[in-house]
Amino acid sequence: MESFQPVIVAFCCHYCAYTAADMAGSKRLHYPANVKIIRVPCTGKVSALHIMEALRKGADGVYVAGCLDGDCHFRSGNTCATKRVAYVKKLLDEIGIGGERVEMFAMSAGMGEVFARTATDFTEKIRDLGPNPARVGLDKLGCVGAGA
Amino acid sequence: MITAERKPIEDLIQSVSPYRRILLVGCNECVTVCSAGGRKEVALLSSALQMHFMKEAKPFEIKEITLERQCDPEYIEELVPIIDQADAVLSMACGCGVQEIARRFKEKPVLPAVNTTFMGASERQGVWAERCAGCGDCVLGVTGGVCPIARCSKQLLNGPCGGSTRGKCEVDPDIDCAWQLIWDRLKALGMTERYEENIPAKDWRTGRGGGPRKIVREDLA
Structure with a gap:
């Protein structure tokens, strides 16, 4: 398991988490290279399907990082995202993949340390959980890579 | 609109399990508006089912299509070129759509993916209530x-x-x-x-009390 390098997809809001990632970089803070950041104009733009497809196509964990409660640039995008993440977590539990592979985090643009710590902690959590069971099953079937 | 809710995933997994190739068919009308069986829900269910069977290491293929209306025969015809590529159809339309596909393709198993619930209106985003x-x-x-x-x-x-x-x-x-x-x-x-x-007491024969109903417009029929 030591060699397992999880693939993490992070949907980051342009107005907070993405800028916090920038801040982490400026401060020379380290966080795992496993985290692949996708910048979104608001976490309210992230649909359940984006999260599901990231997992289906091989991610081991996905998180959505949006603004602090009440600070959404578009008023309520982060609240919508929180509800969608909860919906996807339930769906993942039902299909046997496990809802704990998906999380919602909140931070402001100035929280570079929080961004780096969140990325590190989430990567470690997914490393402990092991590879995405869907990907493991697909490998058993003898296919290379996930579906298109 | 006719409202519906997706069946529990567990039930859907069980119903599609005997088949290897599934044609998942959505509907662009009422079930799209009530977020039960439109293009988005088709994609989401397809993703969920694929991931489940990937985890089980079971060969499973799913093809998605969303018709303009599943309750009109002319739109059902769009399935003709692809129906043979599937062992069964999983329909996300209301019961009318499921039955129309079953009527058109007599040899193909058609499974409902949603529970058709009532005729209703949107009270607010994500909330629908019975009205008729x-x-x-x-x-x-x-x-x-x-x-x-x-x-x-x-x-x-x-x-x-x-x-x-x-x-x-x-x-x-x-x-x-x-x-x-x-x-x-x-x-x-x-x-x-x-x-x-x-x-006065209502004559229920105009409703379900009179058996299955039919409307015939002589000028159109």
């Missing part, structure tokens, strides 16, 4: 635009009953008493005298 029971003899003109058939738990035509408390129904405190709503509306309209009129 399709009784075939509309009384809204005399009840202030509030339907006692669909919205009174007892379908009373001369209500309310003794179970109405502070405007709520005894069946569930979250349900508004339809007859309270009717009274409030008649009052706002200045038509309270209408409340005094007894509505």
Whole structure:
């Protein structure tokens, strides 16, 4: 398991988490290279399907990082995202993949340390959980890579 | 619109398990509006089923298509070129759509992916409520635009009953008493005298009491 390098997809809001990632970089803070950041104009733009497809196509964990409660640039995008993440977590539990592979985090643009710590902690959590069971099953079937 | 809710994933997994190739068919009409079986829900269910069977290391193929309407035969024809590529059809339309596909493709198993629920309206984003029971003899003109058939738990035509408390129904405190709503509306309209009129016993033959119904417009048929 030591060699397992999880693939993490992070949907980051342009107005907070993405800028916090920038801040982490400026401060020379380290966080795992496993985290692949996708910048979104608001976490309210992230649909359940984006999260599901990231997992289906091989991610081991996905998180959505949006603004602090009440600070959404578009008023309520982060609240919508929180509800969608909860919906996807339930769906993942039902299909046997496990809802704990998906999380919602909140931070402001100035929280570079929080961004780096969140990325590190989430990567470690997914490393402990092991590879995405869907990907493991697909490998058993003898296919290379996930579906298109 | 006709409202529906997706069946539990567990039930859907069980129903598609005997098949290897599934054609998942959505509908662009009512079930799209009530977020049960439109293009987005088709994609989401497809993703979920694929991931489940990937985890089980079971060969499973799913093809997605969303028709303009599943309750009209001309749109069902769009399935002709692809139907043979599937062992079964999983339909996300209301019961009308499921039956239309089953009628057209007699040799193909057709499975429902949603539970068709009621004819309703959007109360707010993500909330739908029953508004019409399709009784075939509309009384809204005399009840202030509030339907006692669909919205009174007892379908009373001369209500309310003794179970109405502070405007709520005894069946569930979250349900508004339809007859309270009717009274409030008649009052706002200045038509309270209408409340005094007894509505005679309803002829239920225009509804389901008369068996399955059909509408024939001679000028169009």
